[in-house]
Amino acid sequence: MKKLVSAPALFAEAGACLIIGLLLGFWYAPTDASSMGFSQKIFYYHAPIAETALVAFGVAFVAAILYLRSQDSRWDRLGVVSVRLGLLFSLLVMITGMIWGKAAWDAWWAWEPRLTTFLLVCFLYIAYFVLRSVVEEEQRRATFAAVFAIIAFIDVPITFFATRFLPEGLHPVVISAGDSGMEGSMLLSFLISMLGMTLLLAALIRRDLGVEELKDRVADLKSTIGG
Amino acid sequence: MGLQQFIAILRKDLIRELRTREMLISMILFVLLAMVIFHYAFSVGESVDLTYFTGGMLWVTFIFAMLLGLNRSFAQEKDERCLDGLLLCPVDRVTIFLAKTVGNLIFLLIIQVVAVPVFTLFFVERSYLGDLGIFLVILLLADVGICALGTLLATISMHTRSRDLLLPIIFLPLIVPVLIAATAATTGIFAEGVSLGSVAARLLFLLGFDAVFLVAAYGTYDFAIGE
Numbered sequence: 001m002k003k004l005v006s007a008p009a010l011f012a013e014a015g016a017c018l019i020i021g022l023l024l025g026f027w028y029a030p031t032d033a034s035s036m037g038f039s040q041k042i043f044y045y046h047a048p049i050a051e052t053a054l055v056a057f058g059v060a061f062v063a064a065i066l067y068l069r070s071q072d073s074r075w076d077r078l079g080v081v082s083v084r085l086g087l088l089f090s091l092l093v094m095i096t097g098m099i100w101g102k103a104a105w106d107a108w109w110a111w112e113p114r115l116t117t118f119l120l121v122c123f124l125y126i127a128y129f130v131l132r133s134v135v136e137e138e139q140r141r142a143t144f145a146a147v148f149a150i151i152a153f154i155d156v157p158i159t160f161f162a163t164r165f166l167p168e169g170l171h172p173v174v175i176s177a178g179d180s181g182m183e184g185s186m187l188l189s190f191l192i193s194m195l196g197m198t199l200l201l202a203a204l205i206r207r208d209l210g211v212e213e214l215k216d217r218v219a220d221l222k223s224t225i226g227g
Numbered sequence: 228m229g230l231q232q233f234i235a236i237l238r239k240d241l242i243r244e245l246r247t248r249e250m251l252i253s254m255i256l257f258v259l260l261a262m263v264i265f266h267y268a269f270s271v272g273e274s275v276d277l278t279y280f281t282g283g284m285l286w287v288t289f290i291f292a293m294l295l296g297l298n299r300s301f302a303q304e305k306d307e308r309c310l311d312g313l314l315l316c317p318v319d320r321v322t323i324f325l326a327k328t329v330g331n332l333i334f335l336l337i338i339q340v341v342a343v344p345v346f347t348l349f350f351v352e353r354s355y356l357g358d359l360g361i362f363l364v365i366l367l368l369a370d371v372g373i374c375a376l377g378t379l380l381a382t383i384s385m386h387t388r389s390r391d392l393l394l395p396i397i398f399l400p401l402i403v404p405v406l407i408a409a410t411a412a413t414t415g416i417f418a419e420g421v422s423l424g425s426v427a428a429r430l431l432f433l434l435g436f437d438a439v440f441l442v443a444a445y446g447t448y449d450f451a452i453g454e
Contacts (some may be wrong), residue, residue, distance in 0.1 A: 068450055120400050124400040127396045130393065130397075134387040136388065143450045144387070144450075147379075147447045147450050148383070150447060151379070152401065154439060155400075159403055159404045162404035162407040165408055165411045165428075
């Protein structure tokens with residue numbers, strides 16, 4: 001079991017799922033019958049990336065709470081790593097979303113609730129790193145970052161909800177309550193891609209955590225030898 | 228939480244401000260200047276009707292004015308090391324948070340007492356006396372959210388190296404939901420009049436925002452204000 005969740009194994013599993021998901025999406029799932037047509041295929045990547053970005057911020061939220069409770073720097077490291085990856089995935093959401101938008105609405109950018117929310121999410125978590133960069137003392141930096149990660153994560157769904165007060169958007173609502181909106185073959189391709197993307201996040205978190213730990217150890221060693 | 232302590236801190240902040248009035252005067256001047264700036268910036272021709280921009284103009288002005296005020300309200304505490312003294316007193320941190328939030332709320336309300344009539348005179352053609360009750364509720368609900376979140380974040384930013392530079396970057400993305408809901412409701416009142424039923428969702432949303440962030444700040448303020 002332990003072998004299955006080591007970083008290299010996770011990378012391999014993620015890669016396998018993502019490739020299978022892609023193959024299924026293109027050759028097993030039918031071309032979308034609605035106006036989306038072939039451009040709908042990007043959905044098998046776009047939506048899993050979006051979901052994974054939110055999972056990453058969720059991990060950071062939990063890590064922040066655990067940090068505030070224990071003051072253990074391991075949780076701070078997990079927080080930094082997941083926010084960084086979440087930000088990366090959010091940027092990918094925006095890029096894939098823009099590509100889809102160009103194909104579907106013939107516009108690179110539309111002020112559409114979901115896209116707009118993700119843009120705001122990007123700004124929020126960039127602010128997380130700005131905040132970290134202006135606090136010198138280590139423990140205080142970790143504490144403030146944790147407080148901000150908690151507040152930011154609470155704010156994301158509220159912002160999304162608030163965008164409903166704005167005029168109607170263009171984004172296709174694929175999955176609404178009680179209806180997955182997809183036929184079996186599409187759903188299967190989608191779920192496998194989603195699993196793959198989540199595994200990729202897990203693999204990246206594991207790897208980055210190792211890097212951060214090494215960084216901290218190097219810093220400790222440097223200060224011991226007075227470098 | 229001690230009511231007496233709450234009143235003492237609030238009283239101190241009010242007296243200090245009313246003696247110098249430097250924060251209030253600059254905030255009021257800022258708000259009035261912003262209106263003039265808006266007039267020039269949006270004067271694109273006779274045919275353009277600004278009515279549907281009024282809600283947005285009003286709330287953008289208040290949020291930016293609050294940024295000015297929030298920076299001031301903690302700068303003095305920090306510069307004269309008053310905060311250290313305050314933290315040495317046997318006062319619950321949450322009491323400090325509530326007193327600071329209510330203090331900021333009072334200042335914001337004073338600004339609005341001056342600014343709203345002037346704004347109405349300048350930009351609003353419709354008489355909204357019939358909707359005044361709803362308008363005041365929107366004002367109060369949005370103000371509480373702005374002040375609660377603002378006080379928490381100003382407490383964090385005051386402890387950092389870049390202080391007033393950091394606050395807008397962490398505050399603005401988080402306050403967007405309030406901006407959306409308050410703007411939509413206010414524009415409705417200024418432009419065409421509303422019934423309680425039509426803005427009820429927005430009022431509930433603002434109330435929910437206030438409740439969520441008051442609780443979140445309650446839970447994290449200990450960590451934000453430091454040892």
